[in-house]
Amino acid sequence: MQDKFLDHLTLHYQPQMTADGQGVAAAEALLRVAQPTGDFTNTADVLAYVEKTDQVEVLDWWIAERACRDALRWPGLSIGINLSAGRFRDPNFAPRFIAMVKEIGVPATQIELEIVESSYIEDFETANLNINALRAAKIRIALDDFGTGFSSLTYLLKMPVDKLKIDKSFVDGLGDLKSTAIVHAVVALARAVGLKITAEGIENEHQWKLLKLAGCHYMQGWHFYKAMDPDALTALLSEFRIVKPF
Numbered sequence: 001m002q003d004k005f006l007d008h009l010t011l012h013y014q015p016q017m018t019a020d021g022q023g024v025a026a027a028e029a030l031l032r033v034a035q036p037t038g039d040f041t042n043t044a045d046v047l048a049y050v051e052k053t054d055q056v057e058v059l060d061w062w063i064a065e066r067a068c069r070d071a072l073r074w075p076g077l078s079i080g081i082n083l084s085a086g087r088f089r090d091p092n093f094a095p096r097f098i099a100m101v102k103e104i105g106v107p108a109t110q111i112e113l114e115i116v117e118s119s120y121i122e123d124f125e126t127a128n129l130n131i132n133a134l135r136a137a138k139i140r141i142a143l144d145d146f147g148t149g150f151s152s153l154t155y156l157l158k159m160p161v162d163k164l165k166i167d168k169s170f171v172d173g174l175g176d177l178k179s180t181a182i183v184h185a186v187v188a189l190a191r192a193v194g195l196k197i198t199a200e201g202i203e204n205e206h207q208w209k210l211l212k213l214a215g216c217h218y219m220q221g222w223h224f225y226k227a228m229d230p231d232a233l234t235a236l237l238s239e240f241r242i243v244k245p246f
Contacts, residue, residue: 003055003058003062005039005040005046005049005050005055006058006059006062007035008033008034008035008036008037008040008046009031009032009033009034009046009062010032010033010034010229011029011030011031011032011063011066011067011070011230012029012030012032012227012228012229012230013027013028013029013030013070013079013227013228013229013230013233014027014028014030014220014225014226014227014228015027015220015224015225015233015236016028016080016198016218016219016220016245017218017219017220017224017225018217018218018219018243019211019212019216019217019218019219020212021208021219021224022240022241023240023241023242023243024077024236024237024240024241024242024243025078025217025218025242025243025244025245026077026078026079026080026112026198026218026245027074027077027078027079027080027233028079028080028082028114028220028227029063029066029067029070029079029080029081029082030043030082030227031043031046031059031063032227033045033046046059056084056086057084057086057087060083060084060086060087063081063082063083064081064083064097064100065100065104067079067081068081068100068101068104068106068111069104069106070230071106071110071111072104072105072106073230073234074233074234074237074242075110076110076242076244077110077237077242078109078110078111078112078140078244078245079110079111079112080112080113080114080142081111081112081113081114082114082116082144083113083114083115084116085115085116087130088115088126088127088130088131089123089126089127090126090130091126091129091130093130094129094130094131094133094134094137095133097113097134097139098133098134098137098139101137101139107138108137108138108139109138109139109140111139111140112139112140112141112142112162112163112245113134113139113140113141113142114141114142114143114144114165115141115142115143115144115159115161116144116145124158124159127159128158128159128160131159131160131161132160135160135162140162140163140245141159141160141161141162141163142161142162142163142164142165142198143156143159143161143163143164143165144165145165145167145200146164146165146166146167146186156189156193161195162195162196163195163196163197163198163245164186164190164195164196164197164198165197165198165199165200165220166183166186166187166197166198166199166200166211166216167200167201168200168201168221169201170182170183170186171183171199171200171201171202171203171207171211171221172201172203174206174207174210174211175206175210180210183199183210183211183214184214187214187215187216188215191215196217196218196245197215197216197217197218198216198217198218198219198220199211199216199218199219199220199221200220200221201220201221201222202219202220202221202222202223202224203221203222203223204223205223207221207223208223217245218245
């Protein structure tokens, strides 16, 4: 099948709202199956396939290029792109990515690469060379799913990132003393080192109010909007102001 599997895929985008819910600061690109088949009925099937066939890199670059091209539709809107940790271990990643952004013509300031914190980087030296080159080109770096891995503080100490995304598992536990204390501690830590904070997985108004009170800058979750296709996002942006995330 090789990279024919890409023909079945598309990207949807989930908005990240400002803390007051009145503006859209970003949208995260999320992989979806556009044409379900016997082999691919959902995203989990696709991820299992690329792992088994060693085509993770092929998928990463397809997502990156598609998201950058889609970003041209929404001037000024930051687009979050999830990439596997393996890309940041590749010493040629940053130059190749920066060249792709320039070729497509999307402003680098619109692009935000998300590193999944639970996917261990291993080679911090190479990762930081990539990250520093990307940030020098005005591409921002976000640490996704913060708190779900084994080395959260190590990542903060060793990697120059711009944003933390608090994982849904902590948001789900809001109201519980321990989870609430952890969220407040993470927000305080992030603010102390000059990072922006997005809370993920917000499903109700109670969670939203608690996270706003804690000091999160941006909100993402079904309480606001599910991931939507590019046309739906275009329609949504006609109703909200786009807010620069930094």
